[in-house]
Amino acid sequence: MSVLHSETQLLYVKSKAYLHPTSSKKDNVAGFLSLSRPGSSKSSKDILLSFTPESMLSGAELDVYNSVDLRADLLQNLSGLLLNDKAKSGNQGKKKDVVSKPPVLVTTSYAFSIPLLYVYLLLIRKPSLGWWFGSVIIHPKSEENLPVVFFHDDESPLTISRQKVKNQSFDPFGEDGTMYWGGQDFLSALSALITMERLNVEPSVYLVDPISADLVNFLPYGGGGPPKKGRAGSASSGSAPKAEPFKLPDVNKMFASAKWKVLETVATFTLRTKSLVKDIVDEHVPQSVVRLILTKPEVQKVSNDFESARVYLAKWAAQVKEEAEQLERKFMMEDAVYARINEQLGNDKQLLTPQEISNASRRKPVNLVEWKGFFDDQGHLVMTPDEVKNRIFHGGLAQDARKEAWPFLLGVYAWNSNTAEREITKKSLQSSYCDFKRRWADNDERRTEEFWKDQKVRIEKDVHRNDRNIDIYKSDKTKKGSKGDTSRKSLVLSNNLERVSSPETPDEDDDNWNLARIDNVHLFRLREILLTYNEYNVNLGYIQGMTDLLSPIYAVFQDEVMSFWAFAGFMERMERNFVRDQSGMKRQMQVLNELLQFMFPDLYKHLAKCESTDLFFFFRMLLVWYKREFKWDDVNTLWEVFWTDYYSSQYHLFFALAILSSQESAIKGYLNRFDEVLKYMNELLGTMKLHDLLVRAELIFLRFRRMVDLIDRENTLKREQGELYEVQIHPDLRELLLRKMIIQKEEERPEGVGGG
Amino acid sequence: MSARKKTLLKVIVLGDLGVGKTSLMQQFVNKKFSHQYKATIGADFLTKDLTIDNKTVSLQIWDTAGQERFQSLGVAFYRGADCCVLCYDVTNEKSLNNLSSWKDEFLVQSNVSNPQDFPFIIIGNKIDVDESKKIPSLQKKLLNITNNQLGGLNYPLFETSAKDSINVETAFENVARMALQQEELNGASRNDMNDDYHDAINIHLENDNSGCAC
Numbered sequence: 001m002s003v004l005h006s007e008t009q010l011l012y013v014k015s016k017a018y019l020h021p022t023s024s025k026k027d028n029v030a031g032f033l034s035l036s037r038p039g040s041s042k043s044s045k046d047i048l049l050s051f052t053p054e055s056m057l058s059g060a061e062l063d064v065y066n067s068v069d070l071r072a073d074l075l076q077n078l079s080g081l082l083l084n085d086k087a088k089s090g091n092q093g094k095k096k097d098v099v100s101k102p103p104v105l106v107t108t109s110y111a112f113s114i115p116l117l118y119v120y121l122l123l124i125r126k127p128s129l130g131w132w133f134g135s136v137i138i139h140p141k142s143e144e145n146l147p148v149v150f151f152h153d154d155e156s157p158l159t160i161s162r163q164k165v166k167n168q169s170f171d172p173f174g175e176d177g178t179m180y181w182g183g184q185d186f187l188s189a190l191s192a193l194i195t196m197e198r199l200n201v202e203p204s205v206y207l208v209d210p211i212s213a214d215l216v217n218f219l220p221y222g223g224g225g226p227p228k229k230g231r232a233g234s235a236s237s238g239s240a241p242k243a244e245p246f247k248l249p250d251v252n253k254m255f256a257s258a259k260w261k262v263l264e265t266v267a268t269f270t271l272r273t274k275s276l277v278k279d280i281v282d283e284h285v286p287q288s289v290v291r292l293i294l295t296k297p298e299v300q301k302v303s304n305d306f307e308s309a310r311v312y313l314a315k316w317a318a319q320v321k322e323e324a325e326q327l328e329r330k331f332m333m334e335d336a337v338y339a340r341i342n343e344q345l346g347n348d349k350q351l352l353t354p355q356e357i358s359n360a361s362r363r364k365p366v367n368l369v370e371w372k373g374f375f376d377d378q379g380h381l382v383m384t385p386d387e388v389k390n391r392i393f394h395g396g397l398a399q400d401a402r403k404e405a406w407p408f409l410l411g412v413y414a415w416n417s418n419t420a421e422r423e424i425t426k427k428s429l430q431s432s433y434c435d436f437k438r439r440w441a442d443n444d445e446r447r448t449e450e451f452w453k454d455q456k457v458r459i460e461k462d463v464h465r466n467d468r469n470i471d472i473y474k475s476d477k478t479k480k481g482s483k484g485d486t487s488r489k490s491l492v493l494s495n496n497l498e499r500v501s502s503p504e505t506p507d508e509d510d511d512n513w514n515l516a517r518i519d520n521v522h523l524f525r526l527r528e529i530l531l532t533y534n535e536y537n538v539n540l541g542y543i544q545g546m547t548d549l550l551s552p553i554y555a556v557f558q559d560e561v562m563s564f565w566a567f568a569g570f571m572e573r574m575e576r577n578f579v580r581d582q583s584g585m586k587r588q589m590q591v592l593n594e595l596l597q598f599m600f601p602d603l604y605k606h607l608a609k610c611e612s613t614d615l616f617f618f619f620r621m622l623l624v625w626y627k628r629e630f631k632w633d634d635v636n637t638l639w640e641v642f643w644t645d646y647y648s649s650q651y652h653l654f655f656a657l658a659i660l661s662s663q664e665s666a667i668k669g670y671l672n673r674f675d676e677v678l679k680y681m682n683e684l685l686g687t688m689k690l691h692d693l694l695v696r697a698e699l700i701f702l703r704f705r706r707m708v709d710l711i712d713r714e715n716t717l718k719r720e721q722g723e724l725y726e727v728q729i730h731p732d733l734r735e736l737l738l739r740k741m742i743i744q745k746e747e748e749r750p751e752g753v754g755g756g
Numbered sequence: 757m758s759a760r761k762k763t764l765l766k767v768i769v770l771g772d773l774g775v776g777k778t779s780l781m782q783q784f785v786n787k788k789f790s791h792q793y794k795a796t797i798g799a800d801f802l803t804k805d806l807t808i809d810n811k812t813v814s815l816q817i818w819d820t821a822g823q824e825r826f827q828s829l830g831v832a833f834y835r836g837a838d839c840c841v842l843c844y845d846v847t848n849e850k851s852l853n854n855l856s857s858w859k860d861e862f863l864v865q866s867n868v869s870n871p872q873d874f875p876f877i878i879i880g881n882k883i884d885v886d887e888s889k890k891i892p893s894l895q896k897k898l899l900n901i902t903n904n905q906l907g908g909l910n911y912p913l914f915e916t917s918a919k920d921s922i923n924v925e926t927a928f929e930n931v932a933r934m935a936l937q938q939e940e941l942n943g944a945s946r947n948d949m950n951d952d953y954h955d956a957i958n959i960h961l962e963n964d965n966s967g968c969a970c
Contacts, residue, residue: 454850461774461795468792544773544795544823582828616832620798623826628797674832675801675816682800756824 008036008048010097012189013068014182016156017051018133019110019147029110030054032065033136033149035189038101044194045209049138050102050113051149061099068097070158112146114138116194119208126204127153127181134183151182158185363395365637371401379419388415393646396637402556409643410553410569412562426562433561437528439535452534454754455542459530462547463523470632472522472555526554529564536568539746543578546571548624552636573649576744577623580753584744588622589615591732592653598733599657599704603664611674617681618656625652634690641694645739647701653736654704658697659688705737762805763813765935766836768866770858771843772851773822776881779918780843781817784928789919796821799833806932815932827861834866838942839875839935846880846915847889855901855909869942875934876911878902879927884917 017033031053038046057065102113123137133150140146153159159182187206190196197207376382388408397405407413412429413422440446447453467473518524529550534541549570554563576584592615597604607613620628625642627635642652660667663684671677708729769777778793785802801818818833840862844851855878863871880898891897902909912934914927 457848458773465792465794543825544821545797547795548797578825580825582825611832614832616798619826623797628794678799678833679801682798754824 005039006101007098008038008101010064010068010099011035011037011047011193012186013065014151014156014186015066015069015158016152016182018150018152019051020150021110021147030152030155031110032057032069033186034065034068034102035193036099036102045115045117047116047193048102048113049116049119049190050111051147052102052111052113056103056111064097064099069156110147114140114146116208118142121208122190122196122206124183124187124204124206126183127151134181136183136186151186153182156182158182363391365396365398366391366401366405367398368400368404371397371404379417379422381415385415389644389646393641393644396640399633399636402636402640405640406553406556406566406643407562409640410566411572412565412569429565430561433532433564436536437532440531451541451754455534456531458544459527459534459542459547460518462544463518463526463530466523466526466547467551467632470551470555472558473520473551475520522554522558525560525563526550528560529554529567532564533568533571536564537571537575537746539748540571540575540578541749545578545624548627549574552627552632552639556636570643572743573741574625575746576742579744579746580749585619585623588650588653589618591650591736592618592622592656594730594732595653595657595704595736596660598707599700600661600664603660603668606668607677610672610677612677617678620682621656621659622652626655629685629688630690631686638690638694645741647698647705647739648736649739649741650736651697651701654701655693655697657700658693659684661700662688662693662696704733708734708737763811763936763939765813765815765838765932765939767815767817767839767841767931767935768834768837768862769817769819769841769843770862771822771841771879772845772848772854772858775822775843775845775848775851776918777822777843778819780879780881780916780924780927781819783918783921783924785817787921789921795823797826801833806929808929808932808936811936813932813936815928815935817928824861827865834862837862837866837868838938839877839931840866841877841879841931842909842911843879843881845882846891846894847882847885849891849897852880852891852894852897852901859909875938876909877927877931877934878909878911878913880913880915881918883915883922884920 012035014033017031019029019031021027021029031051034048034050034052036048036050038048041047052065054062103111104113118140120139120141123139125135125137127134133152135148135150137148138146151159159180162180187196190208195209197210199205199207374381374383374388381388385408392405392409408415413425417425440452468475518527526547530542530546533546550563550567553566553570557563557566576587578584593604593613596607596615604613607615625635626638630638638655642655645651648654663680667677667680671680711729769781771777773795778796779789781802782788782790782793785804796819799818799820801816804815804817806813806815818837820827840859842855842858844855859876862876863874868874880894898913902911902913912930914923914930916923916927918924
């Protein structure tokens, strides 16, 4: 009995495939992604790739779909099945797995169906930290756009059972080191049925039954002869690209081919002036892409900088990719972040409290009104400090709340104090500050010491060049408005120790670049605070980088005493970054190295090839907590998050991994040498999205914690069974789960040693 | 495309904090000056192509932190250096006196094969500053340092102003010339950039790994 024309034989079914037509979870369309052979089929190119919503199927058909989905041995038999059927002999009389043909395109119900002949390529996105659900985007050869199909593995019975098997054998990650997911079977099924060509240049792209012209289009010189002019773009998108805004899903096609053309061409050049790059690009890439790329200020800057071609390419690729993701993000909103975490912890809910799970997305910042609501009328905290920290960890603070909240986060005020107690603390800190300040300001002997004079020069140099783009630190001469309060009047010290200017800063010089002359009152106070800290922590003194740490704190308080103590509190945990032998920095970079190996072994291997596993490019980011890499406001938010020690006092290392993993494809794809990696990482400055990276860092942390837990349980089990082999978790890594601040103090300064 | 060879020359710039290392490099490579370059933390480099005796070279100039203790980490970039620039500030005597420790620091970290005749160059920056601010009897002190000090810093010396772009170009051209000599001494093959570019970008589809890789 043969299959009728109106019918089709299901070869492969993936249940719990979803469309996400809007950002809201409730609009998701559940259905089946299937491969089926119509009765009229002559070759594998006729096989239909279909998405059929559950709601469109009758009860009987649902049963057929589900039974095919659950057939675990299906994959092995697929090609056999195909051969048998071609002979049309073996299964006569058996009308197996036959359903009515899926509808071709029903707009109201989201169903679609397309013969493989008309599929140009598939873009596969594995579930990853960026994408909780794996998905596939089907690009037809025509110009129509098909919706993205998401694999909800947590609901798919077959995938769950397979994941379970993999977990039991303690191999949750497949051969390529990534988690097993539903899309893998789909790809395997497809490749059993038809030729699939995975692109080396963009490993997430699979060409479906590519004809030679397609391959030439993606091949460098040699494969099919040099590419001809004007070919780019046309073969991939089926028609000349229109001068429309960069938009999905076309961007993926254009990107795949355009990137390729530029890559091969630029790679053969060693001269890299802007105009030259432009010429190359002009020649080989669709105009609309060229325009978009070259108008980016970042790209212009890049090509101006005579950079090596690969650094340029890596940036470009990262940028285009990000643009594509930015647009797609419409389909993945906060809901998805919740779902991600829920699913990640699916079988291990006991690891996280429900509250932790629901809190894992970014919230709106805590403003002053909300902050005040945390306290009763005596000024006693009505929540636990952890609740407050949780709130700040996930939302940060609004500018107006910072002045109130930072003293708590930085240990100036105790969490269990009340308003009256804080007033007393404030008073005693005021007088204590004056005591420390007097040690240099009121001590002529001190000020003649060689060491002290050195430190003063260093401080003044750094203060002068600190954050001068920030309003309060701008030069008075370039700042408009009255000079009213900007006299160089120093802090009025409580017991008549009032100085109009400090004795060692002569006024007479009119040179506007004189180190000793600090016109801006705020810069002047930075200097006073740092000179006083030099007395407060005599062993450490002043080290470059401290100005970076003080500057945002001062900007929030704009008060010398409060800024000093908040800074001193911050320095408690940061002192280890500055100690003379640099052991604190070395230690952190070592732990980061271990964490990277544990979490992203592939990326680590690539960095090893680049001789970059010392992770030196993280030095600046770790030393001053990403102060130089992010925008001013972002730095404030980031530090608040770190200050909470909500998951770990070493959360800045997880954040480093978030940055590194977000650049993974650019690094792996384009960077091959120590200097290239360093340059690329140094110039991420200002291009990173804080919000995304924070979510990413949290997911990395949760995954890390879960991995440690899995391994621990595995070890316990083995121990109970008397097996000797255990997977060891290095104590360095285990320490990352601790919330207690790590404090390392500087040793006493040996006689005659300078502050260098 | 011509298969022209380009030599990559690696130069390390050292000196006390605030002597103007970043400014010198920015002036030379990007023809810019600002008073407000932040204190360098970690390390970074700029690249500039030059023609020296009809040979095109790519000068990779490494900017470093002046804070001594930060040198103890991240010495990776010292490796394979072809020339080292020691900087001081003509208004800061201490920075002048520290030149020889910077030289020692470099030799220890870089582990060069010919410490005796490795090319160093000395740059005294900020000559635009008013005469009265300069180190008193600078020339005499310089002579002392270059001739008499233990080991002697008998190296080419340039006085520059990164601010007013005085002598910066000349100084770095000499840097390039000296680096080129050193590079040729060490064998020219290892830094052939042209080959590097071809090898480094993987532009071949993996034939043996076609189809689905799941």
